[in-house]
Amino acid sequence: MTFQRQVAIDLGTANTLVYIAGKGIVLNEPTVVAYSIENRQILAVGDDARQMLGRTPGSIIASRPLKDGVIADYSITEAMISYFLKKAIKDFTFRVDLMISVPGGSTQVEKRAVVSACKSAGATDVYLIEEPLAAAIGARIPISQASGHMIVNIGGGTAEVAVISLGQLVVYRSVRGAGTKLDEAIIQHMRKKYNLIIGERTAEDIKIKIGNAYLESASEEKTIEVKGRDFQTGLPKIVKVSERAVSESLQKPLKVILDGVKEVLSLTPPELASDIVDRGIVVSGGTGLLRNIDKYFSHNIGVAAFTAEEPLFCVIRGAGMAIENLNSYKEAIR
Ligand code: ADP
Ligand code: MG
Numbered sequence: 001m002t003f004q005r006q007v008a009i010d011l012g013t014a015n016t017l018v019y020i021a022g023k024g025i026v027l028n029e030p031t032v033v034a035y036s037i038e039n040r041q042i043l044a045v046g047d048d049a050r051q052m053l054g055r056t057p058g059s060i061i062a063s064r065p066l067k068d069g070v071i072a073d074y075s076i077t078e079a080m081i082s083y084f085l086k087k088a089i090k091d092f093t094f095r096v097d098l099m100i101s102v103p104g105g106s107t108q109v110e111k112r113a114v115v116s117a118c119k120s121a122g123a124t125d126v127y128l129i130e131e132p133l134a135a136a137i138g139a140r141i142p143i144s145q146a147s148g149h150m151i152v153n154i155g156g157g158t159a160e161v162a163v164i165s166l167g168q169l170v171v172y173r174s175v176r177g178a179g180t181k182l183d184e185a186i187i188q189h190m191r192k193k194y195n196l197i198i199g200e201r202t203a204e205d206i207k208i209k210i211g212n213a214y215l216e217s218a219s220e221e222k223t224i225e226v227k228g229r230d231f232q233t234g235l236p237k238i239v240k241v242s243e244r245a246v247s248e249s250l251q252k253p254l255k256v257i258l259d260g261v262k263e264v265l266s267l268t269p270p271e272l273a274s275d276i277v278d279r280g281i282v283v284s285g286g287t288g289l290l291r292n293i294d295k296y297f298s299h300n301i302g303v304a305a306f307t308a309e310e311p312l313f314c315v316i317r318g319a320g321m322a323i324e325n326l327n328s329y330k331e332a333i334r
Contacts, residue, residue: 003093003094004095004096005020005021005089005095005096005097006020006021006099006323006324007020007021007085007088007089007096007097007099007123007323008098008099008101008320008322008323009081009099009100009101009118009319010100010101010131010134010315010319011066011081011100011102011114012031012155012156012157012315013031013064013066013069013155013156013157014030014064014155014156014157014179014180015028015030015031015155015156015312016029016031016046016080016084017315018088018316019316019317019319020089021323021324024320025317025320027087029045029046029047029050029084030046030047030049030050031046031064031065031066031080032046032049032052032062032064033045033049033062033065033076033079033080034048034049034052034061034063035060035061035076036059036060036061037059037060037061038059040076042080043060044062045079045080046083046084049062053201054199054200054201063076065077066157067157068158068174068176069103069131069155069157069158069174070103070110071110071113071114071117074117077117078117081118081121082121085118085121085122086121089122095124095125096123096124097123097124097127098118098123098124098126098127098323099127099128099319099320099322100118100126100128100129101128101131101134101315101316101319102129102130102131103130103174104131104132104160104162105172105174106128111128111334114126115128127323128333128334129318129319129322129329129332129333129334130169130332130334131160132160132169132172133164133167133168133169133329134314134315134319134322135153135308135314135315136149136151136284136318137317137321137322137329137332138284138308138315138317138318138319138320139284139308139309139318141164143164144328145165146166147272147279148163148164148165148268148269148272148273148274148275148279149164149165149276149279149282150162150163150164150261150265150268150276150282151281151282152257152261152283152284152297152305153285153288153314153315154178154179154283154285154286154287154293155286155287156178156180156287157176157178157180159174159175159177159178159257159260159285159287160172160173160174161174161175161264162264163272163276166331167329167331168331171264172264173264175256175257175259177253177256178257178287179207179286179287180200182207182211182253182254182290183207184203184253185249185250185252185253186203186206186207186246186249187199187200187203189246189248189249190203190226190239190241191231194239195230195231195232196226196228196231196237197228197229197230198227198228198229202227202228206224206246207246208289209224210223210224210241211250212246212247212250212290213247213291213292213293213295213296214247214293214295214296215247215292221242221243223240223241223243224240225238225239225240226238226239254296258296258297258300258301261281261297265301265303280303280304280305280306281297281303281305282307282308283297283305283306283308283311284307284308284314285311285314288308288311289307289312293305294306294307
């Protein structure tokens with residue numbers, strides 16, 4: 001009798017999650033690696049490495065090895081996958097069947113790179129699933145039906161927009177611009193409007209606390225105090241920032257995602273488009289937690305939009321369901 005363990009990985013630009021069948025999500029850490037410049041020796045991975053972002057001396061780099069959803073630094077990514085798998089699984093006397101999500105439309109070269117990284121990290125069999133399909137499964141969309149479903153998975157680096165029917169992608173676009181672009185817009189806004197310099201983590205914090213994609217006129221005005229450095233004097237200062245000001249700064253990067261959704265709809269065959277009008281658009285990914293993002297899409301597209309339950313976990317849940325039910329998701333698995 002061979003012991004077998006079914007494992008899934010969501011390798012995201014911002015966060016990596018690991019799921020083990022029978023246990024659930026066992027690891028959820030930022031996709032960050034810190035290593036020494038001199039010999040590329042890994043010094044820290046995940047939570048520990050994130051603490052180092054923007055705080056490293058000259059001889060150490062803390063970086064995100066995935067850019068725009070694809071592997072930008074292969075050897076560092078391989079080391080990271082290996083680290084996360086060992087941390088999550090511990091006992092490799094089992095054979096490990098691994099499902100890992102890849103961006104829709106990944107090239108053969110990119111897919112092979114992911115598979116070989118997983119195998120050298122100790123996986124026995126490696127299966128790939130395109131991220132929008134995993135997100136849809138995790139959002140409880142019945143992807144195998146002969147009807148059109150639209151998923152908009154908005155993470156840190158990319159927004160993936162897909163129309164799915166019969167378990168496969170029918171129309172797909174990846175928009176370079178998601179959560180991180182929202183943070184950058186806040187950074188720029190703070191500099192222009194208040195002469196205030198803030199870092200990425202502060203910007204993300206502001207977004208999570210008072211960011212709002214679609215401000216209703218009646219909504220009351222929330223404000224928050226932001227600490228940063230004055231652009232001119234170089235000295236620390238505190239500024240009061242309103243929900244409305246933050247919301248306005250988010251409109252430009254949000255519009256880029258909206259245009260991607262509109263483009264995909266315009267390319268969708270009419271029967272499937274009419275299914276989407278009936279069923280609505282489903283939003284997943286961490287940026288799905290941005291306040292009123294569902295209303296933003298509904299209002300600007302004229303089709304109902306809903307944020308999935310626990311949007312940060314849709315891809316990992318879907319990849320986990322796929323490795324546990326390989327036969328039911330045959331069409332979706334590569
Ligand atoms: P990826 O798949 O690219 O790793 P995730 O789906 O994990 O990305 O989402 C990460 C993004 O979600 C980050 O940009 C983060 O700032 C954003 N995010 C997380 N929580 C919230 C929130 N409550 N409101 C708005 N954005 C959020
Ligand atoms: Mg993701």
